[in-house]
Amino acid sequence: MEINDLTEKIxxxxxxxxxxxxxxLLESTYEICLVHELKKIGLKVESQVSLPxxxxxxxxxxxxxxxxxxEDKVIVELKAVERILPIHEAQILTYLKLANKKIGLxxxxxxKVLKDGITRKIN
Numbered sequence: 001m002e003i004n005d006l007t008e009k010i011x012x013x014x015x016x017x018x019x020x021x022x023x024x025l026l027e028s029t030y031e032i033c034l035v036h037e038l039k040k041i042g043l044k045v046e047s048q049v050s051l052p053x054x055x056x057x058x059x060x061x062x063x064x065x066x067x068x069x070x071e072d073k074v075i076v077e078l079k080a081v082e083r084i085l086p087i088h089e090a091q092i093l094t095y096l097k098l099a100n101k102k103i104g105l106x107x108x109x110x111x112k113v114l115k116d117g118i119t120r121k122i123n
Contacts, residue, residue, distance in 0.1 A: 003103055006043075006074055011118060013037035014107050018114040027080040030109045031067055034078070044071050051098050066095055075104040084108050084119060096123035 017033045031047060038045045051064040068076040077092045084106060092104045101123060108117035 001071065003073060006071060007103060007105060007120065009041060009043065010038065010070055010074060010076060010105060013041065014105075014109075014118070015114050018109055021109075023080075023110045023112065025080060025109070027067075027078050027109070030080060030107075031078050034076070035068060038068075038070060045069070051095060053098060064095065064098065066099065069099075073101065073103065075099060075101050077104065077106050079106065079108040079117075080110045081108055082110060084117070089119065089121065092121050093123065096121060 014034055016037055017030060021030065021033065035045050035047050046069045047067065049066040049069045050061065051066055052059045053062045053064070054060070066075050067078045070076065075092065075095050077088070077095065079088060081088070088106060092106045096102070096104045104121040104123070106119040106121060111117035
């Protein structure tokens with residue numbers, strides 16, 4: 001599946017979750033519901049994927065977790081915050097580099113209109 005088609009499907013599912021739940025819930029709630037919607041449309045979805053750091057030739061578990069990984073291609077980092085900060089954008093860029101993935105979506109569900117809470121990042 002083309003990456004743009006995949007991200008379009010992910011965003012569509014996120015919008016569906018936001019329309020049903022609205023803003024103001026915990027990030028974990030949005031994650032569970034988004035994973036459910038993505039699986040419903042037949043996508044391969046993993047949540048809370050461990051992301052090791054390789055340092056000095058050694059694989060180290062540093063406690064990093066990808067919120068949602070879709071089709072082993074797109075990293076989705078979910079937030080439920082007042083506003084996206086530069087640290088949130090740095091986080092998804094770091095995850096993209098560590099996981100050697102090209103495309104990431106940073107989705108903040110704590111907005112009135114979800115399209116205002118979606119940022120696409122490219123590694």
